[in-house]
Amino acid sequence: MKQLFAVIGMNVRSIPQRAGMSIATITSVAFMVAVLLGFLAMANGFEKTINGSGSDDVAVFLRGGSQAEVNSVLAREDARLIEVAPGIATDESGDPIMSAELYVIVDGTKRSSQTEANLPLRGVQQQAVNLRQNFALTGGRMFEPGTAELVVGEGVIREFEGFDLGQTIRLGSNTWTIVGTFSTGGSVFDSEVWADLGVVQNLYQRGSSVQSLRARLTSPDAIEDVRAYVEGEDRLNLDVTSEREYFADSAGGIATLLKFVGWPLSIVMAIGAFAGAWNTMYSSVDSRTREIATLRTIGFSGFTAFMGTLIESLVLALLGGALAILVIYILFNGNSASTLGGGFTQIVFSFEVTLGSVISGLVLALSVGFLGGIIPGIRAARVPLLAVHQN
Amino acid sequence: MNEATLIRKGLFRKVLRAILMMVSISIAFFIFGVLGAVNKAFNAGVDVAAANRLVIVNAINFTVSMPYAYFGRVQGVDGITHVTHANWFGGYYQQPANFVQTFAVEPETYLDVYPELILPPEQREAWINTRTCLIVGQALATQYGWSLGDRIPLNSNIWQQADGSSDWDFDICGIFTAEDSSVPTNYAMFHYEYFNESLAFARDTIGWMILTTEDVSLNDQVADEIDAMFANSPAETETTTEAAFSQAFVEQLGNINLILTSVIGAAFATILMIVGTTLVLAINERTKEIAVLKTLGFQSGRIFRMILTESFLLSLIGGAIGLGLATALVMAAAEGFQAFLPGFRMPLSVVWQAFALMIAFALVTGFFPAFNAMRIRIVEAFGKL
Amino acid sequence: MTDQQPLYQLRDLSKTYTRGKESISIFKGLDMDIQHGDFIAIMGPSGSGKTTLLNQLGGIDSPSSGQVVFEGKRIDNLSQGALAKWRSRNVGFIFQFYNLMPTLSAAQNVELPLLLTGLSGGERKKRVKTALEIVGIADRAGHKPRQLSGGQQQRVAIARAIVADPKILLADEPTGDLDRTTADEILGMLQQLNTELGKTIVMVTHDPSAAKYAKRELYLDKGEFVERGNRS
Numbered sequence A: 001m002k003q004l005f006a007v008i009g010m011n012v013r014s015i016p017q018r019a020g021m022s023i024a025t026i027t028s029v030a031f032m033v034a035v036l037l038g039f040l041a042m043a044n045g046f047e048k049t050i051n052g053s054g055s056d057d058v059a060v061f062l063r064g065g066s067q068a069e070v071n072s073v074l075a076r077e078d079a080r081l082i083e084v085a086p087g088i089a090t091d092e093s094g095d096p097i098m099s100a101e102l103y104v105i106v107d108g109t110k111r112s113s114q115t116e117a118n119l120p121l122r123g124v125q126q127q128a129v130n131l132r133q134n135f136a137l138t139g140g141r142m143f144e145p146g147t148a149e150l151v152v153g154e155g156v157i158r159e160f161e162g163f164d165l166g167q168t169i170r171l172g173s174n175t176w177t178i179v180g181t182f183s184t185g186g187s188v189f190d191s192e193v194w195a196d197l198g199v200v201q202n203l204y205q206r207g208s209s210v211q212s213l214r215a216r217l218t219s220p221d222a223i224e225d226v227r228a229y230v231e232g233e234d235r236l237n238l239d240v241t242s243e244r245e246y247f248a249d250s251a252g253g254i255a256t257l258l259k260f261v262g263w264p265l266s267i268v269m270a271i272g273a274f275a276g277a278w279n280t281m282y283s284s285v286d287s288r289t290r291e292i293a294t295l296r297t298i299g300f301s302g303f304t305a306f307m308g309t310l311i312e313s314l315v316l317a318l319l320g321g322a323l324a325i326l327v328i329y330i331l332f333n334g335n336s337a338s339t340l341g342g343g344f345t346q347i348v349f350s351f352e353v354t355l356g357s358v359i360s361g362l363v364l365a366l367s368v369g370f371l372g373g374i375i376p377g378i379r380a381a382r383v384p385l386l387a388v389h390q391n
Numbered sequence B: 001m002n003e004a005t006l007i008r009k010g011l012f013r014k015v016l017r018a019i020l021m022m023v024s025i026s027i028a029f030f031i032f033g034v035l036g037a038v039n040k041a042f043n044a045g046v047d048v049a050a051a052n053r054l055v056i057v058n059a060i061n062f063t064v065s066m067p068y069a070y071f072g073r074v075q076g077v078d079g080i081t082h083v084t085h086a087n088w089f090g091g092y093y094q095q096p097a098n099f100v101q102t103f104a105v106e107p108e109t110y111l112d113v114y115p116e117l118i119l120p121p122e123q124r125e126a127w128i129n130t131r132t133c134l135i136v137g138q139a140l141a142t143q144y145g146w147s148l149g150d151r152i153p154l155n156s157n158i159w160q161q162a163d164g165s166s167d168w169d170f171d172i173c174g175i176f177t178a179e180d181s182s183v184p185t186n187y188a189m190f191h192y193e194y195f196n197e198s199l200a201f202a203r204d205t206i207g208w209m210i211l212t213t214e215d216v217s218l219n220d221q222v223a224d225e226i227d228a229m230f231a232n233s234p235a236e237t238e239t240t241t242e243a244a245f246s247q248a249f250v251e252q253l254g255n256i257n258l259i260l261t262s263v264i265g266a267a268f269a270t271i272l273m274i275v276g277t278t279l280v281l282a283i284n285e286r287t288k289e290i291a292v293l294k295t296l297g298f299q300s301g302r303i304f305r306m307i308l309t310e311s312f313l314l315s316l317i318g319g320a321i322g323l324g325l326a327t328a329l330v331m332a333a334a335e336g337f338q339a340f341l342p343g344f345r346m347p348l349s350v351v352w353q354a355f356a357l358m359i360a361f362a363l364v365t366g367f368f369p370a371f372n373a374m375r376i377r378i379v380e381a382f383g384k385l
Numbered sequence C: 001m002t003d004q005q006p007l008y009q010l011r012d013l014s015k016t017y018t019r020g021k022e023s024i025s026i027f028k029g030l031d032m033d034i035q036h037g038d039f040i041a042i043m044g045p046s047g048s049g050k051t052t053l054l055n056q057l058g059g060i061d062s063p064s065s066g067q068v069v070f071e072g073k074r075i076d077n078l079s080q081g082a083l084a085k086w087r088s089r090n091v092g093f094i095f096q097f098y099n100l101m102p103t104l105s106a107a108q109n110v111e112l113p114l115l116l117t118g119l120s121g122g123e124r125k126k127r128v129k130t131a132l133e134i135v136g137i138a139d140r141a142g143h144k145p146r147q148l149s150g151g152q153q154q155r156v157a158i159a160r161a162i163v164a165d166p167k168i169l170l171a172d173e174p175t176g177d178l179d180r181t182t183a184d185e186i187l188g189m190l191q192q193l194n195t196e197l198g199k200t201i202v203m204v205t206h207d208p209s210a211a212k213y214a215k216r217e218l219y220l221d222k223g224e225f226v227e228r229g230n231r232s
C-alpha cells in the first residue's frame, strides 16, 4: 500500500514535466464534458419550464381534434355550457373560476438576434390570474379591462426588446401601453403578454370567438366528471385535458431532442478525448521508462506501476471534468434562452445545471480517464527491467 | 527508398501515437461534417431563396391572415412579374402524428413564382384544371408511399368544413421534384378555391403572398409601395425578401448556428491541443536524427518541408476519414430526416470547407515543429546526448 | 595538379566560445595542411577542442576567425545552404554513437546520403550493396539498428559515410564505444579504406593504440598541435 502511494505520488508530481500534453488532455476532457453539460442544461431548463406550467386541478377545453390552443376555435356559447358543468370550482361569490382565452401571435424583436419572433398576446378574463400557480405581479399593476393595456411576463422582458414597464409598443396596427410585469415562477406563461380578452378580440377582428377555456376543478379527479358531462352534451364538441397533460403532450419533444443530440455528440467527442488521454499516458510511460524500470529493479511491483499510470490518467480527466463543470456553471447556469414551443410561440427558459448532469459529466470524464490510462498502465507494468540501462 | 519513405517513417515512428492523433482528428472532422450538413439543412430556406422573391405577411405576425382582396391590389403594383398566395392547412394523414405540410395555393401563379419546382407538362395541365388535385413533393410521396392517381384524405387540425367535418378528399394528380436537391419537396399543395369554398369560418382570407420582382434593384421600392398601400388598415402588411423571412424563421428555433459553431469550435480546440503538443514533442524526440540528416547535407528548407508534409498527411488522412464517416452517416440518415429536415445531405460547400480546415489545421500544428526542426543546430543537437 | 594542392589548408584558425561575459578560447591561430590520401589521428585531453576542430573541417560549425580552405576554396564563409550541399558531396561522417536512423533498415540508412544525389533508384541500390559489402555487413541489410551490435552499427555508419564517395572521412572517436577486438576490426577497415581506396581520413581518438592505425598522429593541447609520429 505504501509503495502504491509512493508511486502514485511520483506519477502525479511528474505531471507538470509534461505540461503541454497534460493540459491538452485536461482541456479535451473539459470540452467534451462542457458540450454534454451545455446540452443537458438546455434540456433540463426547458423541461423544468414545461413541467412547472401545468397543474392537475386546471382543465383545458379545446375544440375537438385541434390538439393545440393555436388551432382551436370555441364559441361564446361553449363557455356558458361549461360553466354549469359538475366539478368546476367556484370562488367566494359563487362564480366559477374560469377564463376564456384567445391568443394572437404577434412579432417581438429578440434581443439576441434582433430578428422578429413569435410571441403570444393572450386575451384573458379576470380569473386568469387565479388559474396560474404562483402568479404574481412583479411591477406596475394589472391591465384595466376594456383598455389597450398589457401586462408582460418576466421571460418576455428578458428575451425581447421594447416590453419594459411604462413603454408603449405597436403590435400590428395597434398601440399598447405596458402597465405591469408578472411572473408565474418560471412557467411557460412567463413567455406571454396578457391583455383583456374583449380588447384583443376587438382589435384583431376575432368577433366573439375564443381558443380555449381554462377552469379550476374542485379536485384533480373531478376531470372525469367534466369529461362525462362534455361527452353527454350534444352541443359541445370539445377535448378536455388537465393542464399538466396538455403541456406534457405539447412540448416534451424538444427536451428529448436536446438530450438525444447532446449525448451522442459528447460521446463522439469522448472518443477524441480518449485518444488524447491514451496518447498522453503513453508519452508519460515513455518518458519515465527508465524511472519505472529502476523502481521495478529495486523491488516495486508491476501493479504499482500500472496503478500509478492509471491514477495519473484519472486525475487528469477529473481535473478536466471539474474545470468544465465550473466554467459551465459560472457561464451558463441561469442564462436565459428561448425557442419555438408547441404553441408555435417562443418559450423562454433558463439553463439549468442539475446535480444529475454534473454526475453524468464526471462519470463520462472518469470513463475517458480510465480507458485512456488502462493500456499505457499495462505497458508501464511490463517495462523490461533492462530498460534501466536505456539512455 | 525516397523522400516519401522518410516522411512516412517519420510520421509512423510510433505507430500507435500516429493512429491516436488520426483518431482525434477524424473525430473533429466527423463532427464538423455532420453538424455542417445539419446547419446547411436548417438554412436551406435561406440558401434556395431567390434574390428577387418577396414575401408579404400580416404585420402582426405571419400566422395572421389577410383579406383575399389584397391579392388583387398587389397584382396592380409596378415592377412585379408574378404574385401568388398561400394558406397554411395544418394537415395530417389518418392520424395527427402523420403531419403533412400542406398549403392551399393559387395553382398557376404558384408555379410561376417558384420556377425551381418541376412538374411534367401533362401533370401541370391536370393540376391547373382539377379542383380536387393535390400535388405532392417527391420527398413526401416517398415518405407515405403515395403515387400518381391515388385518392387520399387529409385532415386539418385547424380548419373545418361547413358540414362540420375536417377531412378533405384529394386526387394526387402531380408529383413535383426540384431542379436542385437542396430545394425541399416535403410538402403538398392544393387549390385555394376548393379550400375556401368548403370552409366553415374565416373564408376569403389568405395566409401570405409571394411575388417576384422584375429586378432585384426594385425590391425595396416594391416592398415599400405594398406596405404603404395597406398602412393604417386593420391588416397592415410587412414585405420582406424571401431570404430575410426564412432567416427569421430559423432564428425562431434559437441560435442554432451559435450552438453548432460552439460544438465544432470545442472539437477543434480539443484536437488542436492534442495534436499540436504531440507533434512538438514528437519532433523534439527526433532532434538528433534531424541533426544527422543535416550533417549528411540535407538542406534546412527540405527538412522544414518534410516535417510539414508529415503534419499535412496526418491532417488529411484523419480529416478524410472523419469526413468520409460523416458523409456515410448523413447519407444513411437523410432518408429518415427527409420529413423535418429536408435536403439533409453532405453539401459540397461543407466538403470544401473541411478540406480548407484540414490544410489550415496542418499548417497550424505543423509549422512550429517544422520550424523548430529547421532551426536545429547540428553542434548543439549532438551535445544534447 | 590537384595533388600539388593540399586537400585542406587551415589558416590562422581560431575558435572562441562566449558564455555570458567570459569567453573561452579553444584554439587560436591554428595552421595546418591535410594532404590527399592522408590518415590523421588527432589526440589530446578531454576538452582540448578535438571535436570542435573536426566540426570546422566538416563544415557543421564555423570558426571565430581564420580560414578553412578546401581544395583551394574557402568554406568557412559559405552560407548554411551552400555548406549543406558541400557536405553532401565531399564529407563522410562517422560518430562515436553511430547515429543511425532507428526507423530505417541498414540498407536504407546507407542509402540516405544518395537521396541528395541525382542517382537513379537502381544505381543507388547498386552503390548501397557495394558499400555494405566493403564493410562486410551485406547479410544484415534488412535489419534495423536496434537489431545490430555496436560494431555492426558502426560498420553500417561507415558504409553510409563512404557510399557517396566523399573526399574526406571525419571520425569522432569511432571506437570509443566498442571493445578491443571490435575496435581493431573497425580501425583495420578504416586503414584499408585509406590505403586501398585512397580515402583521406581525419580521426579523433583517445586511444593511443587506435592512433597507431593512422599515418600521422597529432596531439592537440592548449590550442597547439604537436606532431607525435609520422609513418608516411
Ligand SMILES: Nc1ncnc2c1ncn2[C@@H]1O[C@H](COP(=O)(O)OP(=O)(O)OP(=O)(O)O)[C@@H](O)[C@H]1O
Residues within 6 Å of the ligand: C017, C018, C019, C026, C044, C045, C046, C047, C048, C049, C050, C051, C052, C053
Ligand atoms: N557550445 C559551446 N559553448 C561553450 N563552450 C563549448 C561549446 N561546445 C564546446 N565547448 C567547450 O569547448 C571545449 C572543447 O570541446 P570539445 O568538445 O571540442 O572537446 P574534445 O576535445 O572533443 O573533448 P572530448 O575528448 O571530451 O570529446 C570544451 O571545454 C567545451 O566545454
Ligand SMILES: [Mg+2]
Residues within 6 Å of the ligand: C050, C051, C052, C172
Ligand atoms: Mg569530443
